[in-house]
Amino acid sequence: MLFSKNKDSTPLGKNLHHEVVEHTQYFITHIAILAAFSLFLSTVEYMIPKPLPFMRIGLANLPIIIGLSIFSLPELLLLTVLKIVGQGLINGTIFSYIFLFSAGGSLGSMLMMYCVYKLLGRFTSFIGISITGAMTSNAIQLLLAHFMLFGSSIWIIAPPFLLMGFITSIFLGIFANVFTRKSRWYADITTRRKIQENSMRKSSGTKGGLNSHAEK
């Protein structure tokens, strides 16, 4: 579904089509794995006592940070939505206003991290990206709290809230750095992604620009 624009009917195209479908399945499987991982981390985080309801470590964002370098934007959106819904289910907040905070924060931070990754990816490691994501998420949550619930008094807790997010995001970033360096699973996926990108480039190369334009 996510790569359906590459469907072809020629023999060569069919071959490629199979390859693409296989790749799609492969990546959907890994979205599912990361989403499940995120659910697990939500559970772990749920057990850790927190001084204030929104002061969270953000463990469940780790799969999204790692996913940034593997997935495309629609895949990341899917992963984020799965994470939000899963987290809502586990924390029991899915039908409360806290769910809006978490949804807004997660989506916003994911998009922001994606932008930073695409624009500054060569100059940052996961630490910078993780901090950006945490700050965006916290800022969005504060803004939502300001306009929906508490008014301007929410800004009294803003500094420690942001500081906490800053510190935990550094650790998450360090973990993501180490993980992407050591994990064979991750190395396997990135290799796959490269192969897939090559094959997609090849398919558009052999078919010529005309056909692929007509497809769109």
Place this chain on the structure above:
Amino acid sequence: MTKIKPADVFIIILTILIIIFLFIQTYSQPQDSSELLVRVNEESWRFTLEDDRIVHIPGPLGDTVIHIQAGETYVTESPCISKICIAAGKISKPGQWIVCLPNHVFISIEGSGNSDSGNDEVDDVVF
């Protein structure tokens, strides 16, 4: 994407600066910027608590006389029947108020300092 890179340092420094700025901005507000707010229906007056003075506030029944003295405020004369406003005594801290319903006078002390964060006393403690 494995080791720390220049933009990381930049982001970290920027974030620390923003957080420090927010800390200073939020927690270093002047504590004693409280002032007296008097309202009668749609009208309102503001007075500082620093200067001692006697204020006559015109209400529907007549003048309510308010004394401001040594940072404290209290009502000395009121045209109302019950005189609850006079019995209310002296107020001096942000968040405290005196009200005279018959004469539509509402007197309160407003301040950004320690309005609702009770740094002096606790209302009640239950174990």
